[in-house]
Amino acid sequence: MAHDHGSHASASSTSPATGPRPPSPLPSADYGHVRLEGVPLVELGFSTSKVERKPLVRRVRTTGWVTVDETRTSHVHAKVRGFVVATHDRFVGSTVKKGDPLVSLYSEGILAAELELLSLVDQRRALESSATGSGVARSLDPVVEAARRRFSLWDVPSGQVARVEKTGKPTRGVTLSSPREGVILVRGAIDGTYVEPSTELFVISDISRLWIVFDIFEHDMPFVRVGQNATFQCEGMLHAHDAKISYLSPTIDPATRSLRARVTVDNLGGTLRPGAFSTVDLGIDLGESLVVPSDAVLHTGVRDLVFVVKDGMAVPTEVVVSPGDGGLVRIEQGVAEGDVVVTGAQFLVDSESRLRAGSGASHAH
Template sequence: MTTRSLSPARLALAGVAIAALAGAGGYGVAHLQKPPSPPLATAGAAGAKPLYWYDPMVPAQHFDKPGKSPFMDMQLVPRYAADAAGGAAPGVQIDPATTQSLGVRLVAVVRGDFADGLDATGVLDFNQRQVAIIQARAAGFVQRVYARAPGDIVSAGAPIADLLVPSWGGAQAEYLAVRQSGGPALEAAARQRLRLLGMPDSLIEAVARDGRARTVVTVSTPQGGAIQTLDVRQGMTVSMGQTLAQISGLGSVWLNAAVPEALGGQVKVGRAARAELAAFPGEVFTGRVTAILPTTQIDSHTLQVRIELPNPAGRLHPGMFATVHLSGAAHPALFVPSEAVIRTGKRSLVMVAGDGGRFQPVEVQVGREDANRTEILAGLGEGQKVVASGQFLIDSEASLAGVQVRPLASATVPQSAAAPPKAALYETRGRIEALTAGAITLSHEPVPAIGWPAMTMTFRLDPPSLAKGMKVGDQVGFGFEQKPEGPVIRRLSPAAGQ
């Protein structure tokens, strides 16, 4: 095998060829790896003079000429007049092709019925209005105890114990003697004396029927239910008024539901409720709210709402866990899909779609949620288009571009060119406390749209004829405007059920 050496000239030519190939390859790789231009761009008119340049990663810092960012390894981005806050078309702009590739989906802000419904959890308890206390009517001795124990389910009239009452023997003998020799008036007086000594009518009737004294009485339950306490033992001595047993009825049970404090205003006494229990899958038990307890649980910030559920079959047992659905009347409201709302922790935003593919973040005040819908109390108007899918990508671009969020205080609703702007009308309900020619004093419910709690205040009537035929004490529904001189009622009508 022979070795062939290369001349210096050949080595130089090979080096030049390798360098050329490497340069071509490097250019090709660099060209393939060059990042595409960003699909989103802030709105700016073609050929317009920039107001300033900025780094998208530090949008608060402005520069008076283009160049490289001192913060990041990137070029500064121009900001045009149309992009600036207060410009004619603020926001970010996306071309239709990019909108489709990003999967941006628009939905309209619509008005419809929104039910005052909420869900809560609760625990079943005994109905404390169905409690019977069994006491000794006279001093005596326990002669017999029937086979009962706390927790037993008994029916009405079930025997608990036999009591021997020696003091009743003499009174019954006197009654029998009067009954044989006296007239009806004396007999009635003697019978009344037996009642005052604590004898039940059934025992008095047995003495009169048999003609002999009875000093042993059977104590029985006045109602069916569960024995809560049983403080009687054979051979013990009992005194007059001593409690022998306590019976809790099971004809109905209480469901004590924990409702969040923030939703307490939606709960009313008499409101229908549905309960679902893990012990009976697929079954729904219905009842009504009977009371809202006056104290709030400090640790959990919940209100205790009492719901009474019928229990004719006795299947509902105190201590069972239940999921509660409280339904209410439907009220008209503006709403958007819940997925369209961006919650930052401090505020709620939506991306509003404008003309020419422009989008702007807008702050909104949200209310209730129901069936994947969120109520909009302020910030949007009916018919506006918002982004329901892809809004996070647009919001990120708006943040990088320094687009300002339209605050809630300056939010406006587009109006028709032919129609003058209408003042906002806030709806609520209340009770008439005082009534004059041009004013009305109402104790009204909360007004969440403007942050008002429930209170009593005076409103001006415009026109005064709105209150015609109404009187103090009437329940009314009304709508009012906020004026510099004070709130003015524009709509007043009797509440439902008046």
């Protein structure tokens, strides 16, 4: 026969930063007490354990993967339309330094701008050489300067513009240089192809520092903080290495019900590679708490119970629990340090308790 569960406070988790609260009375319920006198507990499949105060460290183990540091990654795009005429032997996996040439483009827009600049420069020189045109030549200075500034909008180096003016020969295009030192991860520039500003030509990343991204599931979220220590080990690595959590996502992934987190790690001699699989272990200090073995707690779905041994009776006692670790459960309310609780075969004790409560013998001694 089932208990009348009534109305009771539900169990709730507490933050690891919150210290253990002293036991406080919980609402009473019509539970049946189970007499244990005269019958060895071992024969019933029972054992007992004391409620103890212990320091707890919660272990969280999850999986992740190595990825590039987005703050050290550059995407190279042209700011003009044109055709790829040279890629300077760049390929995926090659290492470049900042300023190294990546790709040369032929651009009708740049060619037209160079021809316009040369025409203005020639006009100004002609006026300067005439006896009466010096004033008019000075009036062309702002126009010539505006023509020069246009090239900076296309990332055409100032040295190239000066060379065009000096030689009088247009270059017909631009050579794009690497914006950073790193490794080419993506190459979209193919000789002869037409490109425009939306075309991704290269992705270059400095892989001397990488991210390891992993997921934290909802029941572990309250215990994870930025700055906590983590240990990671990638496939192929002989040893685990330490790092600190550097980021926690502000949102939960609705598909996986998990929180995205990451650690930032130095690339140990170049042995870490983006895309590698990794395991991540977190050791979370929960502080000192009252604990009981996890098999001492009976989870009914509405409340949590333990059976406290008093005067030969197993007394059902409602408790408030929060997650622990290592086979132990933290007790926030309901029992005191030193109490003895039944462990193992709780369902047998609970069934007997229900029968006695139903038969009116719940308070028999």
